[in-house]
Amino acid sequence: MHAYRSHTCAQLNKSNVGETARLxxxxxxxxxxxxxxxxxxxxxxxMTQIVADPDSPAFKTxxxxxxxxxxxxxxxxxxxxxxxxxxxxxxxEIEMFARDVEVLSKAGELPLPVFGEPDYPEDIRLxxxxxxxxxxxxxxxxxxxxxxxxxxxxxxxxxxxxxxxxPILTASSPEGARDFLVPSRIHPGKFxxxxxxxxxxxxxxxxxxxDCYFQIAPCFRxxxxxxxxxxxxxxQLDLEMSFVTQDDVLSTMEKVLRDxxxxxxxxxxxxxxxxxxxxDEAIRKYGSDKPDLRNPIEMQAVTEHFAGSGFKVFAGxxxxxxxxxxxxxxxxxxxxxxxxxxxxxxxxxxxxxxxxYIFWRTEGDNLEGAGPIAKNIGPERTEAIRTxxxxxxxxxxxFVAGRPEKFYSFAGAARDRAGAEQGLIDENRFELCWIVDFxxxxxxxxxxxxxxxxxxxxxxxxxxxxxxxxxxxTIKAFQYDLVCNGFEIASGGIRNHKPETMVKAFEIxxxxxxxxxxxxGGLYRAFQYGAPPHGGMAAGxxxxxxxxxxxxxxxxxxxxxxxxxxxxxxxGAPSEAGPKQLRELHIRLSLPKE
Numbered sequence: 260m261h262a263y264r265s266h267t268c269a270q271l272n273k274s275n276v277g278e279t280a281r282l283x284x285x286x287x288x289x290x291x292x293x294x295x296x297x298x299x300x301x302x303x304x305x306m307t308q309i310v311a312d313p314d315s316p317a318f319k320t321x322x323x324x325x326x327x328x329x330x331x332x333x334x335x336x337x338x339x340x341x342x343x344x345x346x347x348x349x350x351x352e353i354e355m356f357a358r359d360v361e362v363l364s365k366a367g368e369l370p371l372p373v374f375g376e377p378d379y380p381e382d383i384r385l386x387x388x389x390x391x392x393x394x395x396x397x398x399x400x401x402x403x404x405x406x407x408x409x410x411x412x413x414x415x416x417x418x419x420x421x422x423x424x425x426p427i428l429t430a431s432s433p434e435g436a437r438d439f440l441v442p443s444r445i446h447p448g449k450f451x452x453x454x455x456x457x458x459x460x461x462x463x464x465x466x467x468x469x470d471c472y473f474q475i476a477p478c479f480r481x482x483x484x485x486x487x488x489x490x491x492x493x494x495q496l497d498l499e500m501s502f503v504t505q506d507d508v509l510s511t512m513e514k515v516l517r518d519x520x521x522x523x524x525x526x527x528x529x530x531x532x533x534x535x536x537x538x539d540e541a542i543r544k545y546g547s548d549k550p551d552l553r554n555p556i557e558m559q560a561v562t563e564h565f566a567g568s569g570f571k572v573f574a575g576x577x578x579x580x581x582x583x584x585x586x587x588x589x590x591x592x593x594x595x596x597x598x599x600x601x602x603x604x605x606x607x608x609x610x611x612x613x614x615x616y617i618f619w620r621t622e623g624d625n626l627e628g629a630g631p632i633a634k635n636i637g638p639e640r641t642e643a644i645r646t647x648x649x650x651x652x653x654x655x656x657x658f659v660a661g662r663p664e665k666f667y668s669f670a671g672a673a674r675d676r677a678g679a680e681q682g683l684i685d686e687n688r689f690e691l692c693w694i695v696d697f698x699x700x701x702x703x704x705x706x707x708x709x710x711x712x713x714x715x716x717x718x719x720x721x722x723x724x725x726x727x728x729x730x731x732x733t734i735k736a737f738q739y740d741l742v743c744n745g746f747e748i749a750s751g752g753i754r755n756h757k758p759e760t761m762v763k764a765f766e767i768x769x770x771x772x773x774x775x776x777x778x779x780g781g782l783y784r785a786f787q788y789g790a791p792p793h794g795g796m797a798a799g800x801x802x803x804x805x806x807x808x809x810x811x812x813x814x815x816x817x818x819x820x821x822x823x824x825x826x827x828x829x830x831g832a833p834s835e836a837g838p839k840q841l842r843e844l845h846i847r848l849s850l851p852k853e
Contacts, residue, residue, distance in 0.1 A: 263331055263363075269305025273352045275336045280355060282307055283331045283363065285393070286324050288374055296321050298357075300332060303398075308345075308354040309334065317357040327366035327373060327393075333359040381814070386828040388819055400816045403523065404804045408475055410522050411496050411800070414515045420473040420498060425460035427453060427477070431778075437481035439491075447845040453479035456797060458716060459782050461499040462754055465793040466785040473498040475800060483825075489801065489813050490825035496749075499795035505737050505753050508794050509535070509693055516741065516749070516798060520689050523807040527687050533741070534692040541694050543586075543663070546671020548697075551745030552690040554678035558670060561587045561658070564644050570615075570635040573660045585660045586670050589648040590677045593655035594618035598680065599630065602657060605676055606669075614673060617641060618655035626652055675745070689806065691743045696720075699736040700767065711768055713738045716761075716782075717752035718794075723760045731767050741798065748803050751796020758786045 263283040271280060284302035291297075298309040298321065309332050311321035317332070324330055334355040345351030370386075371379050373393045384391045392398060412422070431438045431452040438452040454460075456478050464472045476497040482490065500508060513533050520529045534552070541548050544557045562585045565573040576583045593599070599616045606614035617628045627633075628641035648656055657677065659670045678684050699719045701712035709731050719725050720735045737753035755761050761783065765775045776783050804816045814820045821827050841848070 267304040268300055268302040268307045269349050271307055271336055271350050271353050271355065273338060276338045276353060278336050279333065279358075280336055281331065281333050282309075282355065284329070286326055286328045286330060288326060289324060298324065298330075298332075300330070305349055307350045308339075309357050310337075310354050311357040311360070315357055317360040320360040320362065321357060324360070324362065325366065327369060327390075328362060329364040329366075331361040331363055332357050381822060382828060385814075385820065385822055388829050392818070397815060400804075400808045400810070401818060403808055404800075404816050407519060407523055407804050407807060408800060410519050411475070411515075414518050415473045415496070415498070418471075418511055418515055420471040421469070422474050423464060423469070423472050424474055425454070425457040425464075425476065429454050429460075439479045439481050442844040442846055444843050444845075455480050456495070457497050458714075459779065461497060461795060462716065462756075462782060462793065463785055465499055465501045465754075466788070466790045470501050471498070472500075472795075476797070489817060490821050490823075494800040496798040496800055497795075498797070499793060501791040501793045503753075503792070503794050505695070505739065505794065508751065508753070508796060509533075509739065512741075512749070512796060512798075513693075516803075517691070519803070520691070520743075520807065524689060527689060529689045530691045535695050536692055537696040538694055538698065538735075539696070542667050546667045546669075546674055547745075548694050548740065549742045549745055549747045550671075550692070551675065551678075551684065552692055552742075553684045553686070553688060553744060554674065555683055556588060556590060556674045556678050558586050558588050558674060559648055560584050561644050561647060564640045564647075565636065565658075565660070568636040568640055570632055573615075573658070576660055580662070582662050583660060584663050585658055586663070586666075587644060587648050588657040588659070588670065588674050588677060589650050590655045590657065590681060591650065591683070592653060592681050593677060594620060594653040595655075596629075599655055599657075601680065602673070602677060606673065609669065609672065611669060615658045616655055617644065617658075619645060619650060619652055621652045632658065689743055691741060694740045694742055695738075696735045697738040697740075698732065699734040699738075699764075700731045702732060708769055709767055712736075714750070714752050715765065715768070716754055718755045718760070719764060723757070723763060726760065726763045726767060737794070739796070741796075743803075743806055746802050746806065747799075748806070749796050749798035751794065753792070753794035756786060756790040756792055758783060761786065 260281050263281070265281045268282055268284050282300055284300045287299035287301040287306060289296065289298050294313050296311040296318070298311065300307050300309050311318045332355065334357040336353050336355050339352055339354055369390065371383050371390055373390055376394060376396055392401065428441060428451040436455055438455065441451040441453065443449045443451060457474070457476050461472055474497050476495055477492055478495055479492050482488065498512070500511070517529055538548055541550055543560070546558060562577060565585045566577045568574050573585050577585070595618065599618055602616065603614045615632045617630050617633045619626055619628050628638070628645065633641045644656060650656060657673060659666050659673065698712045699717070700709045703710040713736060717736045717738045720737060721729065725734050739751055740747050741749035755764060762772050762775050766772070801813050801816065805811070805813055808816050810816060819827070819829060826832070
């Protein structure tokens with residue numbers, strides 16, 4: 260027999276009754292039933308109940324074991340009585356009567372519980388992550404993550420993609436975040452950068468004549484952490500395709516990613532035929548470029564109903580600025596003063612003066628609008644608003660006013676809040692959509708200049724002619740995002756593969772030809788020697804796994820995450836470098852004064 264086990268703790272069943280078996284694992288818990296000891300023995304695969312009676316030679320050792328000790332058990336497999344069968348365990352029809360118990364490793368007093376799923380301070384969980392990972396839910400999430408990545412690889416192979424690995428030590432690139440720099444010992448004063456994404460390399464692969472590339476790529480960005488974005492590193496399903504249009508990329512990847520979601524959705528519906536929503540439409544309807552389409556609320560402009568009205572606050576804003584608009588946020592079932600007051604209080608908590616509203620109720624035979632706004636604008640305008648947004652008795656409508664670019668994100672947050680408060684969001688489904696036609700540029704108010712709004716390597720719609728003849732802030736890009744339940748889970752674009760178009764695009768953003776040639780020399784040179792039209796995208800592995808595991812925090816699906824201060828409490832990183840290391844790297848520290 261093997262030194263440690265003949266079976267795993269999930270394998271034994273009724274067909275093994277009467278056999279002698281050997282198991283090894285962790286003591287999940289010990290129960291003393293009047294001298295009869297029951298030990299739940301756990302390993303990676305599952306759990307088996309061990310029984311030690313006082314007549315067994317193993318009993319004396321079994322009495323000493325404690326939770327999370329690692330033991331080996333030899334014994335006879337017996338059938339459980341009908342009343343003690345556990346239908347929730349694969350091994351629930353049997354138990355093993357111990358003949359011999361060997362303690363392989365003892366465990367000290369645990370700094371956090373492994374049995375059960377109690378909330379526990381995050382710093383303790385991360386410092387003792389090896390214990391945290393023994394907990395059932397987290398352990399299952401990590402295994403599900405592995406299965407999801409395997410499914411991604413299989414689907415990409417089925418779609419005709421080949422997996423390539425790109426370099427980790429590379430040059431700095433403007434991907435929109437800070438680089439992690441790695442000092443070079445061989446080249447004093449110079450630094451490598453860890454890749455924010457394999458963007459340039461995957462494009463170079465297309466220029467090199469490869470056709471459909473993908474990899475599960477590690478990416479590194481020196482960003483502040485938040486619940487849906489880990490500090491330091493993350494993984495993405497990265498891909499690129501040659502001789503494709505935007506439609507080709509979207510249709511190919513829609514099938515791949517939908518199949519992944521369906522495989523792990525545990526019966527929850529997944530969108531068939533992802534909607535394609537223009538960026539401008541998404542902002543106006545949902546107040547966000549990553550809308551949660553499970554929320555049925557769609558905003559509408561109702562500016563005309565307030566222009567010249569008795570509601571002087573909005574009417575005055577409209578009269579003084581032609582760019583001012585009033586947006587309506589219609590909420591079915593929200594027609595109670597208590598709900599409207601809660602929304603108003605929430606808005607004030609968000610730093611707004613309030614959130615105006617109208618709610619409708621039946622008085623006798625008449626459907627009437629109520630609230631201060633309804634009184635000020637009168638019944639005709641109130642009825643016109645109700646008719647436009649499609650509301651009825653018991654419904655409400657909230658209003659925001661100003662220049663849309665200044666208030667749309669607040670309006671989107673109000674839409675989200677109202678949908679959640681009213682229970683309008685179906686939590687048991689996955690709603691996916693493409694957001695397309697992103698602006699190519701945006702105005703950088705801090706630096707008072709035009710800047711790229713998305714990916715600088717994307718092709719502007721209209722190409723060079725658009726760059727030379729149009730207002731840069733009106734140009735759209737062949738860029739797209741995939742959104743699921745309010746989370747951006749993928750982003751991509753058709754690439755700018757023409758050297759002169761590339762140079763012009765960067766010149767508008769303030770970078771000279773010389774700077775482009777210096778910073779993106781590899782890509783720029785490659786484009787001089789026959790570059791195919793190409794495009795691709797990257798899907799966030801971590802966010803997809805988070806959604807499919809039904810959690811709201813990436814730490815629940817990641818093996819060894821950092822904390823909110825970007826510190827690895829388990830390994831003690833980041834740590835100080837010694838004087839010898841710094842001398843070898845030609846680095847002298849200039850630390851901030853405390």
